[in-house]
Amino acid sequence: MDSWAGLPEQRLLTLAQRGVADAYGELVRRYQGELYNVVYRLLGDQHESLDLTQESFVQAYNALASFDTSRPFGPWIKRIATNLALNWLQRRHVLTTPLTRPAQPGAEEPEELALPDVSTEPERVYLAGERHELLRQALLALPPHYRAVIELRHFQELSYEEIAVALKLPLSDVKSNLFRARQLLRKRLEGEV
Amino acid sequence: MSHLSLETLNHYLDNELDGAERAAAETHMATCGQCQRQLAALQELFLALETLPPAPLPRDMTAGVLARIAPPPAPARWTWRAWVALAVQLAAALILAFTLASPAVQSLFAVGNGVSFDGLLATFNGLWLRADSWLVSAQTVTSTWMNQATSVAPGPLAALAPLQWALLLAVTGLLWLVGTGLLLTPQRGTMNAER
Numbered sequence: 001m002d003s004w005a006g007l008p009e010q011r012l013l014t015l016a017q018r019g020v021a022d023a024y025g026e027l028v029r030r031y032q033g034e035l036y037n038v039v040y041r042l043l044g045d046q047h048e049s050l051d052l053t054q055e056s057f058v059q060a061y062n063a064l065a066s067f068d069t070s071r072p073f074g075p076w077i078k079r080i081a082t083n084l085a086l087n088w089l090q091r092r093h094v095l096t097t098p099l100t101r102p103a104q105p106g107a108e109e110p111e112e113l114a115l116p117d118v119s120t121e122p123e124r125v126y127l128a129g130e131r132h133e134l135l136r137q138a139l140l141a142l143p144p145h146y147r148a149v150i151e152l153r154h155f156q157e158l159s160y161e162e163i164a165v166a167l168k169l170p171l172s173d174v175k176s177n178l179f180r181a182r183q184l185l186r187k188r189l190e191g192e193v
Numbered sequence: 194m195s196h197l198s199l200e201t202l203n204h205y206l207d208n209e210l211d212g213a214e215r216a217a218a219e220t221h222m223a224t225c226g227q228c229q230r231q232l233a234a235l236q237e238l239f240l241a242l243e244t245l246p247p248a249p250l251p252r253d254m255t256a257g258v259l260a261r262i263a264p265p266p267a268p269a270r271w272t273w274r275a276w277v278a279l280a281v282q283l284a285a286a287l288i289l290a291f292t293l294a295s296p297a298v299q300s301l302f303a304v305g306n307g308v309s310f311d312g313l314l315a316t317f318n319g320l321w322l323r324a325d326s327w328l329v330s331a332q333t334v335t336s337t338w339m340n341q342a343t344s345v346a347p348g349p350l351a352a353l354a355p356l357q358w359a360l361l362l363a364v365t366g367l368l369w370l371v372g373t374g375l376l377l378t379p380q381r382g383t384m385n386a387e388r
Binding site for chain 1: 200252258
């Protein structure tokens, strides 16, 4: 294991492309924490996040032959995980309780709903001194398309243009979604929601 | 004085304003307390997001991933060594078959030619006595089987002497060992060279 840990990422990718499973195992070890957090921030469920993180690694491995090993592995696999998580959210959104109420005529944006499995009582969270947890819950309470732009902008540090490409959205939608997502987050963190 | 919009402040913090827009925003904020407060509030949110600690990974998933990734289809390893090995084995097998079937070899091992199997046994009496009995038994069993298998038209193999059978088996085994060694050697080399 130690000998793999000492190899640079590019070498590991080349070996993994040749079918050396242990080299890919080392890449999994290096990125599993980051990738799990990408998915967990989007889904908020530990078991689902573990499953989708694993699925992301498997899908990336299956597509590895077409990957340019001169590029960094992290952003690529994070994009795969993000897409998987967003697809999963869409399915869950359709199959279970909607995350937003339909927008009222004349309303600027849909009204968000709390996720059923996440505590959203600000006082309780504050009393426990868990501001980070409050932020996590505020993120999870956002509609999925708002959550996606926050994830890509703040955690994966993509530019507006890159987000537009990743989410297949017009640039104007990216800007407005990001702006509204932040407004909702601020309101929630200030206890207004 | 018109204040900066929240959208502009967002774009300012995202570094998405062009040079002129950015300069104008900074000039305005230098003298506008309200916009400064708005910017500070927005910066607080940015900071909270940037400092959100990662959630701990519940368990290592390396083994789970490795168990799920199917081994890629093995690339064709028909290197020149494999082709040479195959050609050597085929050639040797053909030579052996023609040699054993040739009248000269047949007559060499025929009874009564001075170098017959019985003559060899007589020369190496003590050493070959046990081998003789074993080979004769083997010949009997083999001949019986061959006669049954080729009852319609007995082939040349049915007439092989015990020594011929022994030679045939020995040469076949040797060829198998050489061929297998040639075929496996490049694979071991490839595996070791992977790292």
